[in-house]
Amino acid sequence: MINFDLKNIFLFSNLNDTEADSIKEFSSLKRYSKGEIIFFDTEPYTGIYGILEGVVKIFKISKEGREHLIHLEHPGSTFGEVPMFENFSAIIEKERTYPANAMALDTETVVVKIPVKPFTEFIKQNNDACLKMLSSFARRLRFLNTHIENLTLGDVTKRLSIYLVTEYEKKLSSDCPGIRSLELGISKYDLASHLGTINETLSRVFKKLQNESILEVRGKTIDIINFPALKKYAK
Amino acid sequence: MINFDLKNIFLFSNLNDTEADSIKEFSSLKRYSKGEIIFFDTEPYTGIYGILEGVVKIFKISKEGREHLIHLEHPGSTFGEVPMFENFSAIIEKERTYPANAMALDTETVVVKIPVKPFTEFIKQNNDACLKMLSSFARRLRFLNTHIENLTLGDVTKRLSIYLVTEYEKKLSSDCPGIRSLELGISKYDLASHLGTINETLSRVFKKLQNESILEVRGKTIDIINFPALKKYAK
DNA sequence: CGTAACCTTGATTAAGATCAATTCTCGTGG
């Protein structure tokens, strides 16, 4: 068995050693480098993933090639869980696919994969994991709800402002306050795709906010000069 | 205690009488008529709802008053479950709100409401309900994923086509085949809002598809004349 | 230091929102 700690994955953090080992027995470790596809939304479902190292982007792609980044997953999180629970009680096993595409964003991206069968057995027995899964689904549902709201009920300036304000407030709570700068964790291409727009438009909006002395953009570093004004755009 | 059958709600369909009674003890029956708000996304969270009669629309609204219909819920379904599971393991009870607004669409809309505390106790004990909830969350997550994909990666014609094709195929599987007509269950205003557009634009797109002899629109009845062409738009 | 990936900028176009005015539909009361 390959050596890694399953308990680093939040979903499994409360397991005892015996339980963890019985899952590890069936799971496999996979490594991906930057830009590699972990799965496509067209392929048949084979199992759930947990991240040990690196960032994974979950995204959709149109037939013309336009991308939409739905969210990013970080170490400790699982992804590709949705099909595991669809038709859970169905007797006939319907062909399932992944709901979206997954791509590794870091050169050292390490994931565990747990196949359907053993995971199904595990979750049916383990109430704690069930509740954790519910909690993670709930948070994701709210995230998607908010995301839909942003996409449909505001223009690009508003969407970018909301994104920056949210990221900044997330940072504030963990970091020391006072520093009014923000490091974009993703490429501007990915950011545009998350905001439901394209590169060029994002660039123009950044420039507009810069001209209005609300932001200072230095590469992937964003200095927030006028936070109240930014919040106003996010309203 | 008011008389109603809790087992009509899918989530509770497997409960025995004792279990059902212990939940009913804490729950209350509420009636709404057409257009009445059940909750706003701004109000503090107080509990989960189950539908006994009528249709409920879950939607977001911008500060300018533009609406976005996220989904419809029918008898047997629950709604407003998300906040129940957020911060499930948190010790400090954070102020929670509903993730979206809910409105009754029928004059006779009857719902059961179960407060946070008793429901929390119930779900912690009941593994079957946990798995059902997971399954319902999973389906909703896929729905929202697809919805985001549609909103961001296609124009209104495509979105309407996808909607019609999906509804039509849903109908086919339950109804007798051959009848190429579809009854819109919602107002065109609500449909427009669900498709991320407005009344006027939807109207024009309907007309375009009619001019191309793909559809025949008679009020809320849509005859599908050229299904393959419609599917092509939905691609 | 060279090249590829990333980002910015400008000019143009297209999709759809907004504004404004009818028309249609249907439920209600006379």
Add this chain to the structure above:
DNA sequence: CCACGAGAATTGATCTTAATCAAGGTTACG
């Protein structure tokens, strides 16, 4: 049973936002 009126839907003219197309410029990294 018809007439009325309100809400729903349609249509047209115009305007706005953001996508597309087309060059350049910057940055990062071997």
